[in-house]
Amino acid sequence: MSDLVGGDGRTHIPSRLMRESLQNKKVLSGTDSDRDLQIFPDVSLVSIGGQSIFDRGKAAILPLVDELVQIKADKALKMVIGVGGGTRVRHTIAIAEDLGLPVGGMAQLVGAMEELNAILLNTLLAPHGSMPMQRDHFWDLPLYFDAGITPIAISVPPFHFWEPPPEEGHLPMHGSDFGLFQLADVLGMKQVIFVKDEDGLYDKDPKRHKDAKKFGKITLAELTKQMPAENILDPELFHTWQTAKNLKRIVIINGLERGQLTRALRGEDVGTVITKEDARG
Amino acid sequence: MAERTPVAERKTLDAALPRSDYKPTAVMPDVKVVKIGGQSILDRGRAALFPILDEIVEARKLGIQVVLLAGGGTRARHIYSIASELEMPTGVVATLGKYIPMQNARMLQMLLAKHGGLYILPDDFEKLPLYLQMGCIPVMSGMPPFGYWEKREEGSRIPPHRTDAGVFLSAEFLGSRRAIFIKDEEGLFTDDPKKNPAATHIPRITAKELTERGLPDVIVERVVVEYLPRAQWCKELQIVNGLKPGQVLAALKGEDVGTIISA
Numbered sequence: 001m002s003d004l005v006g007g008d009g010r011t012h013i014p015s016r017l018m019r020e021s022l023q024n025k026k027v028l029s030g031t032d033s034d035r036d037l038q039i040f041p042d043v044s045l046v047s048i049g050g051q052s053i054f055d056r057g058k059a060a061i062l063p064l065v066d067e068l069v070q071i072k073a074d075k076a077l078k079m080v081i082g083v084g085g086g087t088r089v090r091h092t093i094a095i096a097e098d099l100g101l102p103v104g105g106m107a108q109l110v111g112a113m114e115e116l117n118a119i120l121l122n123t124l125l126a127p128h129g130s131m132p133m134q135r136d137h138f139w140d141l142p143l144y145f146d147a148g149i150t151p152i153a154i155s156v157p158p159f160h161f162w163e164p165p166p167e168e169g170h171l172p173m174h175g176s177d178f179g180l181f182q183l184a185d186v187l188g189m190k191q192v193i194f195v196k197d198e199d200g201l202y203d204k205d206p207k208r209h210k211d212a213k214k215f216g217k218i219t220l221a222e223l224t225k226q227m228p229a230e231n232i233l234d235p236e237l238f239h240t241w242q243t244a245k246n247l248k249r250i251v252i253i254n255g256l257e258r259g260q261l262t263r264a265l266r267g268e269d270v271g272t273v274i275t276k277e278d279a280r281g
Numbered sequence: 282m283a284e285r286t287p288v289a290e291r292k293t294l295d296a297a298l299p300r301s302d303y304k305p306t307a308v309m310p311d312v313k314v315v316k317i318g319g320q321s322i323l324d325r326g327r328a329a330l331f332p333i334l335d336e337i338v339e340a341r342k343l344g345i346q347v348v349l350l351a352g353g354g355t356r357a358r359h360i361y362s363i364a365s366e367l368e369m370p371t372g373v374v375a376t377l378g379k380y381i382p383m384q385n386a387r388m389l390q391m392l393l394a395k396h397g398g399l400y401i402l403p404d405d406f407e408k409l410p411l412y413l414q415m416g417c418i419p420v421m422s423g424m425p426p427f428g429y430w431e432k433r434e435e436g437s438r439i440p441p442h443r444t445d446a447g448v449f450l451s452a453e454f455l456g457s458r459r460a461i462f463i464k465d466e467e468g469l470f471t472d473d474p475k476k477n478p479a480a481t482h483i484p485r486i487t488a489k490e491l492t493e494r495g496l497p498d499v500i501v502e503r504v505v506v507e508y509l510p511r512a513q514w515c516k517e518l519q520i521v522n523g524l525k526p527g528q529v530l531a532a533l534k535g536e537d538v539g540t541i542i543s544a
Contacts, residue, residue: 017358028437104454186372
C-alpha cells in the first residue's frame, strides 16, 4: 500500500516510473530483463496457409483435416490453429489500393478474408471438437485443452485502422504470419508450425526455380545472413523475431504431404526448422 | 536488426505487390485529432483540465470538428512498473496499458456529455461522420488496440506504441494533416525548462533534425517521430501548453502555437 504523492500540481502514485518520461532510454531499460514470463510453453501454434492450402480447395483441405482429427486423439499434443487468407486477401488489397484507401483502412478490411477460412476449417473440425477463439480470450485456453477442444485463433493482428505507415510503399506490414508469430511469442509457446505447400523454406521460389535449395535445420542468425528475397513467410515475422524473447522454434512444412504435421507437432525435425539459440538472436 | 527486403521483392500480405500509381484518399481531412495528456494534464485534475475543455467546447461551437483521445499517466506508470517486475511480456504490458486511457476517456466523456461528449471505441471511426455532423465531441482512449500483439522493443518492456502513437495513427488514418498534443509544456526547448531557465523555445523542427539531436529524452513517443516522415497525411505534430490560456483554441483554429514537429 502506498500513499498518493502531490506537490507539483499533479497527483502521482509512487512507483519506479513515477514522474518519469517513458521516452527516456535509461528509464526504459530499467523495466527490462533477459527473460519473459512463459505462459503456455507446451503448446504449439499451427498456421495453415491461405494461398498454399485453402485456395487449393477440397483436395488439400480434407486430407489435412483428417490428419488433424487423428492428431487430436493424442491429448498430449496441445495446439492452437490459425489460418491465412490467401487470394481473397490479395484481391481485397488490389481493389483497396486502386481506391486509394489508407493503409489502416486496408488493414481493417483484410481480417474478414482470413475469418472465412477459419469458419470453413471449424465447420469441418467442429464434429471432432473445435471452436473459433475470440480475439484475445487466451485465458480460456486451459479450458479448451482440458475439454479436448481445438481453438482456432484469429490470425490477423488487431492493428486495424492503426496500422503504422509502412517503411516503404503503402501496404500493411502486419499480416497473418506476423499475427500468429506474435500470438505464439507473447504466450511463450513451444513452436509455430507453418503448414504450406512446399517442403520448407527454399533459397528461392521452388515453383519457379528447379535448382532452388531447401534449408534443413538452421538458426535464425544463420538464416538472416542469407534471407531469401522470395520468401514463403512474411519478412516482418523475421524482423520481429530478432528482438522477441520467447519463441525459439519455427517449422515450415508441406501440408500436402500426409504425416508431416503430426511429426512436427511431436517435435521432430521435418521440413525447415528455424531455431533461435539465445534470447537475443 | 534484420536486413529489410526491398519492397519490389517483398511479399506483403500474401504476395500482394504495391502498385506505383497509388493515389491516397483522405477519409476525414477536416477532423482535428487532439490528445489530452495523462501525466501532464489529467493527473492535474480540475485546475488544468476544465479551462482546456472550455476551449474545446468553444472550438466545437465555432464548427471545428474535434476528436479527443486520452492519455494514461501515473496509474499507467504504476501498473507498468509492477508488470515489469513480474517479467510480463510486452504484449501483456500493452494490454494492461489499455485500461487507464480508457478510464480517462470516460472521465472526459462525463465532463463533456452536456456539450455532446460521446465515448467511442477504436472501431467506431466508421460512425464519426454522423457524430461530428451532429456537433458531438467524440472521446476515445489514445492507446492503439495492438494489445497482446504489441512488439517488444530492444532494451525495454514498456510498449513502444502508447497514446501518442494512437493519436498520430488516428490522424493518419483519418487523413488529418496535423495531430495536436495538449501537454503541460509549450513543446520543445533547448533544455529542460523546469530545470534550466535559460532554455529557449523551439517553435519548429523536423523529425529528422529531432532524431539527429539524439536526445536521451523526447517529448513524444519515439515511434511517432520515426513514422512521421513516411506518413501519407499526418505530416505535423503540434505540441501545445494546455496550462496557458488560449493556446488550445489557437491550435484548434490552425494557428502555429507551441512546437510543430514536421515530417
